[in-house]
Amino acid sequence: MAGVLDNVNQRTRLVGENRLELLLFRLGGRQLYGINVFKVKEVLPCPPLNAIPGRNPVVRGVAHIRGGTLSIMDMNQAIGKAPLEDIRSSFVIITEYNRTAQGFLVRGVDRIVNMNWSDIHPPPRGAGKAHYLTAVTEVDGELVEIVDVEKILAEAAPVNEQISEGVIEDGISERVVQKHVLIVDDSVIARKQVQRVMQSIGIQTTLKKDGREALNYLLDMVAQGQNPDEALVMIISDIEMPEMDGYTFTAEVRNHPDLKGLHILLHTSLSGVFNQAMVKKVGADAFLAKFSPDELARQVNDRVRAITGEDLLEQS
Structure with a gap:
């Protein structure tokens, strides 16, 4: 575990030809999930969380990290499953998506694997439209599901999609x-x-x-x-x-x-x-x-x- 926590930052500098590195983690069960290391800023044991009124249900609270305040979302709950229990023994993956930082609560962090994008495949056709996957792959014979974090964020913290007045040129x-x-x-x-x-x-x-x-x-x-x-x-x-x-x-x-x-x-x-x-x-x-x-x-x-x-x- 210490190796994973210590090496995330340097591994985000990976430059390859159609390659990526996945940080593997688990939520409420045995299923293995993955997130691109490029999106990961830090992994740390779950800090104390402070509840905030009127929060989205998937936001378990806010944490004071590195002199700032960060919302911590329950990844398991965000993909439609039960909230994680005993969060004091869980971990937080701090990511940067869409110009903002956010934390995702996970049960445990497994390891980092180096892969080729050609080994990452779209979700199976039978997965339906309500799933939270962008892709799937296999590591050591075990299925890895890559979560659509952008979908989670769009539901938990929707962004403004309206174009401001005057931006679009007339007749363009x-x-x-x-x-x-x-x-x-x-x-x-x-x-x-x-x-x-x-x-x-x-x-x-x-x-x-x-x-x-x-x-x-x-x-x-x-x-x-x-x-x-x-x-x-x-x-x-x-x-x-x-x-x-x-x-x-x-x-x-x-x-x-x-x-x-x-x-x-x-x-x-x-x-x-x-x-x-x-x-x-x-x-x-x-x-x-x-x-x-x-x-x-x-x-x-x-x-x-x-x-x-x-x-x-x-x-x-």
Whole structure:
């Protein structure tokens, strides 16, 4: 256990080709769960929790950690199961999603494993729509379920999805009426959030759940004689995805002669200087941390202006 706690921070610096490291943990039973180490800031024994009035039921309380106050959510309860008992012997995984830090209460932390994204697969089709999984994998013969934390956060602490007045330029959708935006994200919640922003702007969308599926879609367009650059306004892609991550997807697009000119925005709950460096390394056009409807809308505004040549007209 000490090794897991001591090494989380250094392991978040992992840079690989379509690779990730999973922090494995358990909740109320024997089932093994996983979370990408990139999202983990710290793991510690559960500190004393203070109850807060009017809290969401999954928030067990707030804790004072490193001079700040952090909400601690019961991961087991958040995915629709019974609240964890004897939380004093439990652990808290402190994560950073969507520009904020939060703590998740878990029964115990197992270990960290290094894996290839190609070994991470979408949830089985029979899982239904109400599940809290973005992916599944297998470690040492044991099924590992990767939790859709973005879905948990959307239910426990919903974010504002409305675009502020004045952000969307008048008539922007009419300038690209024959084009659409390709949205690539393994989280159903995240895909719908981005789609709703595009709908507010008035731009059509196509949704894909991982980099492999998105790349195949683009290659099919080329095989059918279509020009993806003429059909798409841009691609908005997550980084963390099963089968093929956003970094690898971007690199594959840039290496293909018929795709290399596509505009790619990496839109992710991962944040920090590391990701900015990786965006430059793989050749993405921009990076945006989730989730700000206004900033996303501005990215689309800027892209449409570039397509229609308005930026060049203003500069001349």
